[in-house]
Amino acid sequence: MSNSFVLVINSGSSSLKFAVIDSASGDAVLSGLGECFGLEDARMNWKFQGEKFDFAIQGTENHHQLAVAKLVELVKEYKLIEDVVAVGHRVVHGGEKFTKTVRLDESIVADVEALSDLAPLHNLAHAIGMRASMAAFPELPQFAVFDTAFHQTMPAKAYTGAIAKELYTDFGIRRYGFHGTSHYYVSREAAKMLNKPVEESSFVSVHLGNGASVCAIKDGQSVDTSMGFTPLSGLMMGTRCGDLDPGIIEYLMKKGWSQEKVFEALNKKSGFLGVSGLTSDARGILEAMEEGHEGAKLAFQVFTYRVAKYIASYMVALDSIDGIIFTGGIGENSLPIRREILNSLKLLGFTEDEKGNEAARFGAAGIVGKSEMLGAVAMVIPTNEEFVIAQQSIELL
Template sequence: MKILVLNAGSSSVKYSLFDMSDRSVLIAGIIERIGEDSASHRYNLGKADQVKLDIAGRNHQQALQVLFQTLSACGVLNDRRELACIGHRVVHGGEYFCEPALIDEQVIERITEVIPLAPLHNPAHLQGIQEAIRQTENVPQVAVFDTAFHQTLPDYAFRYPLPNDLYTQHGVRRYGFHGTSHRYVAGQAAHYLGKPLSETNLITLHLGNGASVTAIENGESIDTSMGMTPLEGLMMGSRCGDIDPAIHFYLGRTLNLSNAAIEALFNRESGCKGICGENDMRAIHRMAEAGDDHARLALAMYAYRIKKYIGAYFAVLGRVDALVFTGGIGENDPWLREQCCRDMTLFGMAIDPQKNQTPSRPCGNISQSGTRLAVLVIATDEELEIAVQAQECLEKQKRQVKP
């Protein structure tokens, strides 16, 4: 069984083709700068070196044509009918979706309805979905939603203390994001611990340019740091995370900034970038090592805010089986992991400095021997998780239509 995973952005299409018999990646790539003269296509074929090609990609239609031509030329997909399905990443499913959905007109309508909640992402996802449907007639299409994993949050966790009609009429609530990653590493952590996921409590940290933390009780998300939008929660590469909401009004009054300007400031000019002018954590470390005080402050703030959430989620869960680091920063920054876990022996948590420097891949336990709580570093694989969820969705559909 072959499953193609697509993640369509406004000017890019990221993809992976899986052989689900052994969950191996046959090919993975990205088509970037769609609509520009500098459009390009990079891909890895199995374990081969990366191939980069300049292409004529004026729109998503041409991008997907290039994609399927490449799959055929590389011999990994000779006929599109070989595909069991195409799994699509969709950032926002609102309250409609708590699991993957076989795409039909109603699903497309629902994804369209929540565009106001994800105006930068859902329109691009819809472009990718509609073009994939046109180019792969009769191939099932499955939507996998980043927000779905967090639909198990209780109402006291997802509601904001605002007038009821803002929720009931306008959908103002906490949705959470990065759910596909949190779900994947939760399953991997439970497997490592030798426990059923349904009996496992975890705190999972997805740390990249965007960052979030989730409290998982018996395999289900019960709280998460991102809210109605990905702006809430942890300090991030260029997003501010949690701040006093009245700052918005203050900036409007004192600097005469428009709502659009303030939104751009909070999303693209804040976080680490706002403090030290850089949002790449590797560069920030180099700056700090060279004596840059702003970089040192950015690192301290970043780690401190993560640590506060860890403590809060210990209080929420009561019992925690493991703390999990994932994402580009979570998997590759030993200094940050050490800072987040320092002086946490009250919770039964302490990390081994040597293990922390070189954690095993794809799942490494960096805890000190004899400590109660496992601290794990797990490489996330959102594309594989989408493929697995898409396969499960197909199998569920087949069971439902059996006489």
């Protein structure tokens, strides 16, 4: 079983990300992305043995099924199918029902679908991808790994909203948290880097990408996290607003904005894009800053300030701290953003290791700062969510 492959599928509303993962090493033997589903320019791109390939998906319907059919062709053409022992599916929202990885059958898919009110853009798409995969690979065991599962260890004081109790009991409104597989993975890797048992380690994990979240991890378990009932809350993100006075929603609706317009603005037109008026991409923000763009400069300042505030506030959830972990596309690669965040944490004793910060980019892990006062380090750990999904699928086998 140690040399077995797991096909990992992440089905989105208009996309399907996939990878064949070596469950021993975590390496992606085959990886790719189907995108623009529902449009005439739907495509699949993939990488195998260092070469990149491209395929146009015909028509404007059933693109998830067509993408999975193409995926079947690929794993057979590249002679990988004989070594694939399971299929693992990433699922964004498991609510309170799913606290660990489960083996898929139609009843589980129906349960994931039933939770779509909590993640309408994601869970319905996951169900479509699961059914397509189960039909395409009927002989393979399939598993669902939930983003929310890692955060089910949060205490009630962390996940309970200060709202009427029936809003929780009747509608399940509480903090759930996301990016669980990423926070789980990097906290284990960080403990290895420090040569400590993860069960005796405490970290603040900072996943910064187009979606972003912070997680307080005590003795290997999530005890608080910035995303809440949905992935909209917490940090400012690429196009999402993060924490916001809920009274603003009522105010805009009284001004004649529809529910759809409000939530499109908060989900798709806020964050880096909204503040800068320019782009949702952090690299574009940094380039525009260098050219003197004031909106980009403000977006950079708002983002780094909010991240630093969250990191500092999560010291309350921990008895001690071994390290701050930067991960995700921005966290792993953006030297200026890490530098600004660490500079904002001087009261906690953090200083940047300039050489370490310059070296820890583009897939390289490393120490980028430290706090003598706290006896803690700041580090970069590249995340590998697909490896977690592969590992947890193998474990259930």
